[in-house]
Amino acid sequence: xxxxxxxxAGLFLAGPLAAEPYSEEDLAIARELRESALAGDGxxxxxxxxxxxxxxxxxxxxxxxxxxxxxxxxxxxxxFDRVWTEPATFPTWxxxxxxxxxxxxxxHELVTLALGFSPATPKGGIEAEVVMFDxxxxxxxxxxxxxxxxxxxxxxxxxxxxxxxxxxxxxxxxSVGSRVAAEKGALALVIRSIGTSNNRFAHTGMQRFDSDVRxxxxxxxxxPDADLLERLMAGDEPVRIQVEVDAETVEAYTSQNVFxxxxxxxxxxxxxxxxxxxxxxxxxxxxxxxxxxxxxVTEAARxxxxxxxxxxxxxxxxxxxxxxxGLWGGRxxxxxxxxxxxxxxxxxxxxxxxxxxxxxxxxxKDEAWPVIAAIQDELAPLGIEIGDRGGNGGPDFYPAAALxxxxxxxRQDGTEYFDYHHTVNDTLDKxxxxxxxxxxxxxxxxxxxxxxxxMDFGSGETILAEEAQREASAD
Amino acid sequence: xxxxxxxxAGLFLAGPLAAEPYSEEDLAIARELRESALAGDGxxxxxxxxxxxxxxxxxxxxxxxxxxxxxxxxxxxxxFDRVWTEPATFPTWxxxxxxxxxxxxxxHELVTLALGFSPATPKGGIEAEVVMFDxxxxxxxxxxxxxxxxxxxxxxxxxxxxxxxxxxxxxxxxSVGSRVAAEKGALALVIRSIGTSNNRFAHTGMQRFDSDVRxxxxxxxxxPDADLLERLMAGDEPVRIQVEVDAETVEAYTSQNVFxxxxxxxxxxxxxxxxxxxxxxxxxxxxxxxxxxxxxVTEAARxxxxxxxxxxxxxxxxxxxxxxxGLWGGRxxxxxxxxxxxxxxxxxxxxxxxxxxxxxxxxxKDEAWPVIAAIQDELAPLGIEIGDRGGNGGPDFYPAAALxxxxxxxRQDGTEYFDYHHTVNDTLDKxxxxxxxxxxxxxxxxxxxxxxxxMDFGSGETILAEEAQREASAD
Numbered sequence: 011x012x013x014x015x016x017x018x019a020g021l022f023l024a025g026p027l028a029a030e031p032y033s034e035e036d037l038a039i040a041r042e043l044r045e046s047a048l049a050g051d052g053x054x055x056x057x058x059x060x061x062x063x064x065x066x067x068x069x070x071x072x073x074x075x076x077x078x079x080x081x082x083x084x085x086x087x088x089x090f091d092r093v094w095t096e097p098a099t100f101p102t103w104x105x106x107x108x109x110x111x112x113x114x115x116x117x118h119e120l121v122t123l124a125l126g127f128s129p130a131t132p133k134g135g136i137e138a139e140v141v142m143f144d145x146x147x148x149x150x151x152x153x154x155x156x157x158x159x160x161x162x163x164x165x166x167x168x169x170x171x172x173x174x175x176x177x178x179x180x181x182x183x184x185s186v187g188s189r190v191a192a193e194k195g196a197l198a199l200v201i202r203s204i205g206t207s208n209n210r211f212a213h214t215g216m217q218r219f220d221s222d223v224r225x226x227x228x229x230x231x232x233x234p235d236a237d238l239l240e241r242l243m244a245g246d247e248p249v250r251i252q253v254e255v256d257a258e259t260v261e262a263y264t265s266q267n268v269f270x271x272x273x274x275x276x277x278x279x280x281x282x283x284x285x286x287x288x289x290x291x292x293x294x295x296x297x298x299x300x301x302x303x304x305x306x307v308t309e310a311a312r313x314x315x316x317x318x319x320x321x322x323x324x325x326x327x328x329x330x331x332x333x334x335x336g337l338w339g340g341r342x343x344x345x346x347x348x349x350x351x352x353x354x355x356x357x358x359x360x361x362x363x364x365x366x367x368x369x370x371x372x373x374x375k376d377e378a379w380p381v382i383a384a385i386q387d388e389l390a391p392l393g394i395e396i397g398d399r400g401g402n403g404g405p406d407f408y409p410a411a412a413l414x415x416x417x418x419x420x421r422q423d424g425t426e427y428f429d430y431h432h433t434v435n436d437t438l439d440k441x442x443x444x445x446x447x448x449x450x451x452x453x454x455x456x457x458x459x460x461x462x463x464x465m466d467f468g469s470g471e472t473i474l475a476e477e478a479q480r481e482a483s484a485d
Numbered sequence: 486x487x488x489x490x491x492x493x494a495g496l497f498l499a500g501p502l503a504a505e506p507y508s509e510e511d512l513a514i515a516r517e518l519r520e521s522a523l524a525g526d527g528x529x530x531x532x533x534x535x536x537x538x539x540x541x542x543x544x545x546x547x548x549x550x551x552x553x554x555x556x557x558x559x560x561x562x563x564x565f566d567r568v569w570t571e572p573a574t575f576p577t578w579x580x581x582x583x584x585x586x587x588x589x590x591x592x593h594e595l596v597t598l599a600l601g602f603s604p605a606t607p608k609g610g611i612e613a614e615v616v617m618f619d620x621x622x623x624x625x626x627x628x629x630x631x632x633x634x635x636x637x638x639x640x641x642x643x644x645x646x647x648x649x650x651x652x653x654x655x656x657x658x659x660s661v662g663s664r665v666a667a668e669k670g671a672l673a674l675v676i677r678s679i680g681t682s683n684n685r686f687a688h689t690g691m692q693r694f695d696s697d698v699r700x701x702x703x704x705x706x707x708x709p710d711a712d713l714l715e716r717l718m719a720g721d722e723p724v725r726i727q728v729e730v731d732a733e734t735v736e737a738y739t740s741q742n743v744f745x746x747x748x749x750x751x752x753x754x755x756x757x758x759x760x761x762x763x764x765x766x767x768x769x770x771x772x773x774x775x776x777x778x779x780x781x782v783t784e785a786a787r788x789x790x791x792x793x794x795x796x797x798x799x800x801x802x803x804x805x806x807x808x809x810x811g812l813w814g815g816r817x818x819x820x821x822x823x824x825x826x827x828x829x830x831x832x833x834x835x836x837x838x839x840x841x842x843x844x845x846x847x848x849x850k851d852e853a854w855p856v857i858a859a860i861q862d863e864l865a866p867l868g869i870e871i872g873d874r875g876g877n878g879g880p881d882f883y884p885a886a887a888l889x890x891x892x893x894x895x896r897q898d899g900t901e902y903f904d905y906h907h908t909v910n911d912t913l914d915k916x917x918x919x920x921x922x923x924x925x926x927x928x929x930x931x932x933x934x935x936x937x938x939x940m941d942f943g944s945g946e947t948i949l950a951e952e953a954q955r956e957a958s959a960d
Contacts, residue, residue, distance in 0.1 A: 062716045065593050073592075117548075118540050118770075121909065209684050210769075210910045234912035238770070241537045294685075295593075295713070434596065435685040437709035 031384045036462045040388045040455045043313050047451035048392075053309035054443045056084070057302055061295035061438045068292035069332035070102025070263035077288050078266045081304075081329050085270035088312050090327075092273065095266035096346065098331040100338035101219070102263045103127050105292055106256030110200060110229055112239070113137060115247040120235040123212035123293060123433075124255045125184055125201075125228040126335055127219045135254030136161065136197050136227065142243050146182040149190055158195030161251055162187070163202075165240055167233065170206040174362065174424040180204050185218045188228040198253040199228040202236035207429035210234045214291055215432050216335055227255045265289070265331035267339045270308075272315050274461060276322035282460040283326045284310060284453055285359040285406055287333030294436030298427065302441055302449070303360035304329055310453035321461035323355055330406040333361070340406030344413060351413040352470035356460045358418040359404025360449065363431070364441040365423035367452045369397030372418045375468025382418070385459045392448050392455075397421055416467035418460070420452050506859045511937045515863045515930045518788050522926035523867075528784035529918045531559070532777055536770040536913045543767035544807035545577025545738035552763050553741045556779075556804050560745035563787050565802075567748065570741035571821065573806040575813035576694070577738045578602050580767055581731030585675060585704055587714070588612060590722040595710040598687035598768060598908075599730045600659055600676075600703040601810055602694045610729030611636065611672050611702065617718050621657045624665055633670030636726055637662070638677075640715055642708070645681040649837065649899040655679050660693045663703040673728040674703040677711035682904035685709045689766055690907045691810055702730045740764070740806035742814045745783075747790050749936060751797035757935040758801045759785060759928055760834040760881055762808030769911030773902065777916055777924070778835035779804055785928035796936035798830055805881040808836070815881030819888060826888040827945035831935045833893040834879025835924065838906070839916040840898035842927045844872030847893045850943025857893070860934045867923050867930075872896055891942035893935070895927050 032040075047053075064080055067073040078095065085093040105124055112118040138161045143149040145166035149157075164183040169176035181204050188199045203213035210232045217228060231239065242249045268288060274280065286303025290296020311327045330339030347354070356374070370389055372382045379399065386396045402408055403417030411417070430436045460467075507515075522528075539555055542548040553570065560568040580599055587593040613636045618624040620641035624632075639658040644651035656679050663674045678688035685707045692703060706714065717724045743763060749755065761778025765771020786802045805814030822829070831849070845864055847857045854874065861871045877883055878892030886892070905911045935942075 058716065062713060063591050065591060116538050116540060208914045210686070210912060211684075234910075234914050237914055238537060238912070241533065435709075437685060437713070439683045439709050439712055 031381050031464045032459060032462060036459065037388065039317060040458050043454040043458055044388065044392065044451045046313050047309065047454050048447050050447065051443060052312060053305040053446045053450040054441070056308055057297060057305035057441060058438055060301045060304060061297045065295045066292045067288065067290050067296060069100065069265055069289040069335050069338070070260060071292065074265050074289055078268055081268040081288055084308070085268070088315065090270035090272060090315060092271040094269050096269065096342065097264050098267055098339045098342035099262055099264045100332045100336060102260045102335060104258045104260065106258065107254060108229055109135065109252070109254040110231055111252045112242060112249065113252055114250045115242065115245065118238060120239070121210050121212050121232040122229045123214040124257055125214060125230060126216040127225065127259060128228045128255050128257055129225060130257050131198065131227045131253060131255050135252040137250060137252045138197050140243065140249045140251055146187055146190065149187065152194060154194040157191065160196055161198045161200060161253060162191040162196045163200045163239060165202050165236060167202055168204050168206055168428060170425060172423055172425050174427060177204060177428055184215055184230065188217055188225040189223050192224045192226045196226060199226050200253060201230050203230045203232055205233065205428045205431065205433065208233055209435065211433035211435050213432045214293060219336065227253055229253055229255060267331050267343055268329040270311065270327045272311060272321060272325045274322050274324040275320040278324050279353055280323040280355050281326050281353055282323055282355045282457050283328055283357045284457050285328035285330055285357065285404065286361060287339065287406055288329040289332050289334055291334055291432050293434045295438065296436060297438045298363040298436050298440050299431050300333070300361045302364035302446060305446060306360045306449040306453050309450040310457055313454045314458055321458060323461040325457050325461050333406055337405055337409060341409045343406070344409035347410070348413060351410065351415050354415050354469045355463065356416045356418050356467050357403045357407045357410065358420060358456060359406050360453065361404045361406070362422045362424055363427040364446050364449065365425065365427060366445045366448050367392065367394050367420045367422050369395045369421040370418065371397035371401035371421060372399065373401050374416045375471060378465055378467040381463050381465065385456060388455050388459065389452055392452055394452060414469060414471045416469040418456060420456065422449070506856050506939045507934060507937060511934065512863065514792060515933050518929040518933055519863065519867065519926045521788050522784065522929050523922050525922065526918060527787060528780040528921045528925040529916070531783050532772060532780035532916060533913055535776045535779060536772045540770045541767045542763065542765050542771060544575065544740055544764040544810050544813070545735060546767065549740050549764055553743055556743040556763055559783070560743070560802070563790065565745035565747060565790060567746040569744050571744070571817065572739050573742055573814045573817035574737055574739045575807045575811060577735045577810060579733045579735065581733065582729060583704055584610065584727070584729040585706055586727045587717060587724065588727055589725045590717065590720065593713060595714070596685050596687050596707040597704045598689040599732055600689060600705060601691040602700065602734060603703045603730050603732055604700060605732050606673065606702045606728060606730050610727040612725060612727045613672050615718065615724045615726055621662055621665065624662065627669060629669040632666065635671055636673045636675060636728060637666040637671045638675045638714060640677050640711060642677055643679050643681055643903060645900060647898055647900050649902060652679060652903055659690055659705065663692055663700040664698050667699045667701045671701060674701050675726070675728060676705050678705045678707055680708065680903045680906065680908065683708055684910065686908035686910050688907045689768060694811065702728055704728060704730060742806050742818055743804040745786065745802045747786060747796060747800045749797050749799040750795040753799050754828055755798040755830050756801055756828055757798055757830045757932050758803055758832045759932050760803035760805055760832065760879065762814065762836060762881055763804040764807050764809055766809055766907050768909045770913065771911060772913045773838040773911050773915050774906050775808070775836045777839035777921060780921060781835045781924040781928055784925040785932055788929045789933055796933060798936040800932050800936055808881055812880055812884060816884045818881070819884035822885070823888060826885065826890050829890050829944045830938065831891045831893050831942050832878045832882045832885065833895060833931060834881050835895070835928065836879045836881070837897045837899050838902040839921050839924065840900065840902060841920045841923050842867065842869050842895045842897050844870045844896040845893065846872035846876035846896055847874065848876050849891045850946060853940055853942040856938050856940065860931060863930050863934065864927055867927055869927060889944060889946045891944040893931060895931065897924070
């Protein structure tokens with residue numbers, strides 16, 4: 011086998027690894043893939059089709075099922091060696107009416123989205139005085155007497171960063187604000203949207219859902235509406251609002267993870283897995299989250315499929331189900347692979363929009379790091395630097411972290427991602443075709459060179475799994 | 486009188502007008518006003534209060550009446566010499582449900598606003614196949630056979646410009662599209678929003694309203710939704726949509742123009758009038774359109790009022806009623822002044838958002854142009870250049886153009902204005918406080934030097950009235 015031969019050769023070299031882990035032929039193909047991806051618009055066509063022909067596709071909705079059919083048909087039409095689905099079962103939720111109105115001291119209708127798995131209010135809504143907190147910690151520290159029988163408003167605002175770190179710092183207000191407010195006797199929760207835009211869009215998203223923990227009706231209001239509510243709260247008069255939510259939680263729905271494979275010629279049982287999630291929130295058309303990812307990994311694999319030779323290892327696309335409402339596709343995938351995770355050469359998911367990739371990070375065994383550096387050499391013309399030795403492969407691979415899967419992160423510029431993410435404004439026009447092509451180029455190079463690598467990357471060892479799980483819990 | 490003395494002195498000078506039409510004292514006061522305005526935040530506080538305590542204030546709504554009360558109270562609190570109102574009566578319209586859905590070949594809910602004075606559809610809406618036109622001219626040229634029994638979609642897109650000229654070129658689709666489509670037997674009108682933003686907001690606005698002309702239910706969809714509809718129309722299958730509008734036209738409502746005056750010490754019957762409109766569309770909080778204008782002219786007059794001397798001529802603030810739905814306040818104002826327009830030294834309305842002013846234009850008699858140039862000298866430190874010899878004073882002064890009123894335009898940078906204008910996204914955060922202060926500074930200088938000018942500017946002569954009326958008809 012290639013790997014063994016290469017390792018034997020390596021024994022004669024001074025360093026722990028040769029300067030050139032790849033053959034000239036493999037590198038030439040990597041460059042050809044990169045240039046083809048940059049020159050083409052196949053990725054953009056895919057996301058245009060998904061957002062136009064399917065549109066919003068909340069996990070468990072009728073459009074979710076249509077999206078699965080669409081993906082299977084697309085993969086079959088592209089002629090992959092194998093196309094199949096695997097089930098993922100999860101509780102889901104359907105949005106109905108949602109309304110936040112200030113009733114005094116002035117009347118205002120606030121732009122509102124209910125948060126995922128919010129229970130409904132009684133018809134006509136809940137009306138109460140507002141109590142405002144700077145952030146989740148302030149709510150946690152509050153005396154229940156100041157919270158009871160009121161509507162809690164958490165005003166913390168997400169900070170704009172390239173990495174998206176501001177999201178992790180702010181999102182607790184959304185993920186657990188409702189249960190904390192419920193424990194203190196509040197009637198409902200209103201949060202400032204966990205997003206960076208000053209446009210008047212509310213930002214929805216998941217709350218930590220646990221059917222035996224009591225949750226309150228919970229909504230997000232847009233940043234301009236949160237500003238307005240803060241100005242009203244700064245006045246002398248008490249502020250009273252109405253919150254109304256009509257929504258329904260559905261116990262169990264089964265959707266599908268969708269797979270396509272280019273079967274490897276030398277080590278077909280070893281797999282490079284590149285993924286994205288097929289579901290979206292229900293309010294935009296899911297263009298940047300995660301139509302872009304679907305397009306990027308599909309186009310990357312399509313270009314490899316179109317080569318006149320096969321990769322040594324197999325390359326798989328995985329389009330995950332139900333990422334948004336709890337990583338259910340990712341969990342199902344990991345659960346089914348507990349005993350064979352060492353077959354996964356690397357996993358990498360594209361789920362951070364359509365901004366350009368600026369770095370490659372990887373959670374791999376020490377000996378494999380020089381191979382990552384060699385891959386980065388071929389990504390450098392795309393403006394991609396070497397990143398840190400970490401990463402988690404993307405949200406749908408968090409559940410596999412405990413199995414010690416080797417993971418690569420192609421880190422995207424997320425400066426503008428949270429302007430659109432989880433809002434009605436997540437539409438095709440927010441994708442810059444050239445940036446999407448840069449992403450497809452990087453995934454094509456990564457998948458190809460991952461499949462041709464002279465060694466395995468260490469899956470099965472528990473690499474940084476604890477850290478990855480911690481990150482997962484913040485999502 | 487000052488004017489007479491100055492003109493007598495002018496006879497001894499070589500040119501038609503002296504190089505220094507203003508006294509050093511008047512210029513020193515202009516500079517003091519300019520610096521005070523730049524250093525203060527009084528304007529921002531006014532628009533914050535209007536948008537927070539009143540919010541949206543569609544002419545004829547309950548909030549319209551509250552806005553009038555608010556303005557009267559504000560002017561009285563500021564201690565102007567006279568505060569009063571004058572009635573304006575107009576037909577108005579109330580928005581109810583509005584909905585556009587693509588029903589085939591895929592299902593999509595499109596972000597929609599009904600256009601002003603749209604009639605309602607039957608309950609449940611109108612469903613039909615879409616016929617698409619590039620612009621109003623293409624619809625006008627169409628064979629009725631291809632339009633009859635269909636829903637017309639006009640896809641022309643507004644071009645972004647500093648002056649706002651792109652709006653005038655595109656807005657015909659909104660102002661008369663419905664009646665043109667009706668004549669050809671269409672069932673409803675859908676237009677691409679007449680706005681420049683790719684954010685998913687629909688843009689409402691007025692249609693030319695004439696109770697004896699048949700109009701169709703008419704809506705605007707956001708630019709991303711219009712893109713989507715175009716992509717669907719490019720497919721092979723016919724595109725069917727549903728349009729539903731519930732709305733009500735109300736025959737006659739009486740609102741008020743609100744006035745405040747600083748009475749002049751020398752020529753109290755001669756008036757510098759600076760205006761803005763108090764009403765707004767119903768979907769945002771009317772921050773840039775036209776809370777900003779209200780704040781700018783009020784702050785400018787407040788600073789002049791705070792001087793330890795009075796201006797020679799009187800200075801009036803006019804907050805017009807019902808601009809958005811047909812310039813009704815401006816018409817009432819002009820109608821009441823048919824016989825005394827020559828008393829108006831100059832009129833100037835701030836109604837183009839909160840972008841910085843970059844030029845001063847004026848429609849004045851030839852002999853007064855050097856005085857405008859002298860005013861521009863004091864505006865130059867604000868980055869304001871001399872503009873063209875034209876201008877119309879702003880929308881609410883269009884009806885006075887036929888009377889030959891002298892008008893000044895402080896031209897604002899409108900590059901971003903149509904990103905927010907007439908959308909739910911017109912909120913306080915879109916105003917940059919420093920730019921608002923620059924505007925207040927310019928209006929304070931203009932009003933002061935207008936009031937101190939050594940000659941009248943020619944009101945009563947019919948200056949460029951025809952051109953001004955033509956512009957009015959495009960709004």
